[in-house]
């Protein structure tokens with residue numbers, strides 16, 4: 526595995542390896558990150574993994590200083606996962622003296638994480654654009670766990686016509702359902718046990734919302750018919766009640782939810798009733814640890830035809 530810490534070393538590695546796939550990370554690597562590397566390797570390109578704890582995406586009262594860093598352990602994970610190149614830029618390489626350019630995405634960046642963490646997506650978009658410029662990957666891989674981040678990156682790539690294909694990988698979970706995350710290690714043992722309620726409550730909510738959906742996606746579009754309007758407002762109310770009940774359940778298990786929302790999976794705008802392409806997003810604090818999760822809410826598969 527090649528290791529590059531400077532732009533010159535990175536350029537030499539790119540020349541040696543040819544076209545690349547990129548997996549951007551902040552290190553503290555776990556099996557979720559490895560699943561991105563595995564998905565990238567399956568496409569046949571050599572895989573570059575960047576490790577950079579990006580100060581620009583942390584707010585002043587966030588955990589930048591205590592974010593876990595263990596380069597030696599991370600390099601061992603990368604070697605075992607078959608990574609071809611580790612890109613480990615210093616902050617002064619990512620933000621050189623006189624650095625004066627930032628990328629501001631609005632649209633899908635405005636709500637949820639964007640509202641809870643002002644400036645977060647400016648930091649993400651800026652560093653991802655820089656990583657793309659530095660490594661010039663053919664493809665880049667992101668986890669669905671950070672669903673809003675993926676939509677922000679896709680929006681930026683589309684708007685700036687960046688020549689990279691964005692691929693996503695499903696969330697890898699612990700056996701009890703908790704989404705793997707570098708921050709899980711900060712949960713005290715009792716919090717760690719309780720953390721499994723987050724995906725459990727989200728899954729129950731998903732089942733409840735799916736039960737409100739017809740099996741036929743063609744019924745999803747709004748209709749002017751008065752009866753349907755009455756149905757819509759009943760759905761709207763049922764959605765609100767289901768979200769509120771899940772919010773209360775989270776609080777009962779000791780979480781402090783920042784948000785729990787049913788959204789359009791691409792625009793991230795809240796929606797009043799579940800439909801094809803809708804998605805649940807949640808961020809909730811357990812003690813000092815902030816946990817994110819997301820699940821799609823889509824039509825259940827059609828029942829098999831009667832014999």
Ligand code: AMP
Nearest residue numbers: 549550551552557667668671696697705
């Ligand atoms: P991070 O190091 O937390 O910035 O994450 C780097 C990449 O790994 C992002 O694209 C994340 O969405 C992805 N990722 C983090 N946790 C998981 C997980 N449990 N399953 C799949 N992808 C993940």
